[in-house]
Amino acid sequence: MDISEAPLQLFLNKLRLRSTINADEGRAILSLLGQAVRIPANRAFVRLGERVDHANLVVEGLVGRFAETREGGRQIMAFHLPGDMANLNSIVAPAAGAALEALAATTILRVPHASLRELTRHHPGIAEAFWLESVVDAAILEAWIVNLGRRDAMTRTAHLICEIACRTGGARDGHSFHFPATQLHLADMLGLTAVHVNRMLANLRTNGFIRVSGRRFEILRWQALAKLGEFDPAYLRVGRAANDDDTCKVA
Amino acid sequence: MDISEAPLQLFLNKLRLRSTINADEGRAILSLLGQAVRIPANRAFVRLGERVDHANLVVEGLVGRFAETREGGRQIMAFHLPGDMANLNSIVAPAAGAALEALAATTILRVPHASLRELTRHHPGIAEAFWLESVVDAAILEAWIVNLGRRDAMTRTAHLICEIACRTGGARDGHSFHFPATQLHLADMLGLTAVHVNRMLANLRTNGFIRVSGRRFEILRWQALAKLGEFDPAYLRVGRAANDDDTCKVA
DNA sequence: CGTTCTTTTGACGAGAGTCAAGACTGGTGG
């Protein structure tokens, strides 16, 4: 129940996109132990306000951070791909500020806070890397605020697809990725209704920006899509040094 | 040019709302030095993408984090009151992900990253407190995402006023606070137009929720306002232990 | 004491929501 090797390698790779992790620190991260758990689609595994004693590393599938309004409206505030630690924040703030829910069949690895704190105590470099991850997460939240507050449905949808493309590692023509969220989930990320998301996706398809089949997306014209979505990948800091981004460049 | 005493005390007090800072750490924070700078209203003092070597402590006035869209739409992603370190994040991510602008005549204290890093290096407790501040900032961003994505203009406006009331330290009937943002600024926080914000404020006034004169707000019926705005202050973590909140309680 | 920025109000229009019905899809069991 603890085949932790491969998932932790994924996590380490993500950290190394943004932080310098030396060999010693890398080994420490890879030697973390955790309990693998399978979560079916649309099941919450962390509830609002719940006090957790472990962080959840996404191994496979897709996770969303959820909030809901009094009238039953749902809003997804963030999504987490394999290799993301869904609630790294919980190390310093154990009372969950939002629910975590699997958007599709998902495997997570529960990593105890105790082990993670051990790590940050002995390796200040790791503590800083974790802090930086929190900061990058916050930068994504800021980008969503701009998206929700000031962009129309078309631009907004294009921007989200660009973000997903970048975070799955390919901001270029022909990049194809599996993103197992339903259109209802996309609507809850975009502050729209599922009906309207459907219309926007139809638009993107008929205009040759993307191809969609099942839950697989293919970027046909990256430059055009990024321009439409007013997308600048700098905030994701996926390029090294967060400065010159050659994998994720826009006109 | 470095009357840093009082402002740093404010900053320390804010940290202590959420973290345990011992006497030694407290002294270290109070002994920070910085340069005080006056910024006139509507002037940016950190630009998008700029690389900064200092964090900006708000001493007096009001600061907003800004983004703008291609068509010239502006969105404020966060505001910072006196005592807030506006870009604590810049310690680990020096390339600014957003512009910082004074919303009114403002005094800031520029605190060098070098000094702050010195602090976090020698005092792991401070490093963790800073991380937690980043996490709370992120929680506020999440609340704004829900607000922008899923609440109508009325609810949204009420929620923002509740947040401001809580952050200025008084979530109760009769609490009165100065918040020097124009209705245009409020609109840029709420993803609305200034015209519509005006209508919402008029509504809140005529229905006896608040009183507004100049840039001063007074809460008349806190419970009712919080209910209208679907406001739950837990995410701000201003109550001790972030658990039982008696100063900031809702029905 | 004028000039500029803000606030206020009204009439009208557009983008996104709502409601509803039908087509498609993938997973399950017979």
Added chain:
DNA sequence: CCACCAGTCTTGACTCTCGTCAAAAGAACG
């Protein structure tokens, strides 16, 4: 292996919240 069924996706017609445009009154500032 096929048929069913629940969950998605798709489309159209109508509604409504909020944006747009405009003009005037009020406040702040030099």
